[in-house]
Amino acid sequence: MVLNRPGSRGLQAWDAADELLIEAALDRLQPGQRVAVVDDGFGALTLALNEATPTTISDSASLAAALADNARANGLEVSAPLNWGQPPLGPFDAIVMRIPRQIDYLEYLLRWANEALVPGGLLIAGGMIKHIPDHGVGVFNRLVNTDQVLPARKKARVVVCSAGQAGLAGWERQWLGYNLPDIGLELRALPAVFARDHLDIGARMLVPQVRDLVRNLPEGGRVLDLACGNGVQGITALAERPDLKVVFSDVSSQAVASAKANVQAAFPEADTCFEHTDGISPNAGEFDLILLNPPFHEGGVVGDHIALRLFRQASQHLKRSGCLLVVGNRHLGYHKSLRRDFPRVSQLASDPKFVVFEAGY
The missing domain is CATH 3.40.50.150 (Vaccinia Virus protein VP39)
Structure with a gap:
């Protein structure tokens, strides 16, 4: 075979x-x-x-x-x-x-x-x-x-x-979550979602940068929460700017289902879309802002290969006036990787372990 x-x-x-x-x-x-x-x-x-x-x-x-x-x-x-x-x-x-x-x-x-x-x-x-x-x-x-x-x-x-007797019905741990700081929304997620019961360090660093950047987006601007997980970054954008059009995308079906449940609970009237896809769909169009906390493992393979592919796709779906906002482990050196696809890369925040970058044209 x-x-x-x-x-x-x-x-x-x-x-x-x-x-x-x-x-x-x-x-x-x-x-x-x-x-x-x-x-x-x-x-x-x-x-x-x-x-x-x-x-x-x-x-x-x-x-x-x-x-x-x-x-x-x-x-x-x-x-x-x-x-x-x-x-x-x-x-x-x-x-x-x-x-x-x-x-x-x-x-x-x-x-x-x-x-x-x-x-x-x-x-x-x-x-x-x-x-x-x-x-x-x-x-x-x-x-x-x-x-x-x-x-x-x-x-x-x-x-x-x-088979045993225990099923999914009544299982208390099927959905776990946490409250999003400063916004007061509860975010929940299914078992296959990364950091479903706590706000991970990288996401925590990205949240305030998202809030700052979305304030300057055009009315009805398009935002992509790429590798969205439970939807924390896209929901942060909607909490600041409910007029935005936000697409939530993830390779995990349980992540997409979790993000959808969270958005429908917090912003049922928002203009949103949910896509179960590996990366950015070819027909996704262009975005004013792409938010990304990229995974650095795929099965047993660890590295920056997923991030590099997502950076390349983001460069093809970003408006010339738009920007990519990304957080990553410091040791992965994303500032060098981003410069392969974006002429403008700047550091917005950092700590000993994580760095937040803004990239664009």
Whole structure:
């Protein structure tokens, strides 16, 4: 099977956990069973199990393009992946799942699986051992019945489980949040969202800069909260200027759902749009202001590659009179990276760990 990883820099598009999951699934699946694949990386699981016509569900919007490209390369037809904006209800005879890094998101998936599996159905879950979250074994023991722990291989582990009793209904930790300082709004988020129960340091540094900049935007100006998370920066802009047109965009479907819920609770009449997409949509148009607190990790890969791609896209969607406002870790040297795409870069704020830059033309 041909499998490529978009923008890979030579990185492999599958790992040992994918291999073990595929083997375990092919050994156990029966013809005619309804199968779900959850959080496939780049299509390895979906394509290997193609004969079962699986329903693929992914929090990440990046899977859609990778899956379509890899399906084409292998002469296969697949449906576009679903996401958690509208969680599929099943029922499924088997769920093949990559174990996520976040412990709360793992609990979300296991609780969802308990509701989505038919009686006697199988959950086949696996991941690289170093990426399985701390206390992950305890979450499995608490929520599902672990029927078999397969031998570890190439530093990967797969477990085969049957459903437990606990579902998503009534789970108190499904939504967590905090109050936004100086604005008094409560922001909540679903489990896959970064810093969902506190305002992270980088976002905290960006907020006052957002408030200052939006005061000078034209009436009805367009703002993009890129990699929006729970929507904190876009909501800060709306709190200062309710007349603005704000687009909230994130690669995570749970982030987009969280931002939408927060905006509808605080500014139900605002002119807003919500996009589950990897980066900026080609037809997004131009913006007066783009707000960005870029992630610096993708799965097991850590670095500035995501930020560099977002900087480049931002330069293509920024009005000549507009600006990009970005916060990042000091050691990443974003001031040098930004100058590749923007002739004007200035530092607005800093502390020993983070720096806020304004970039434009």
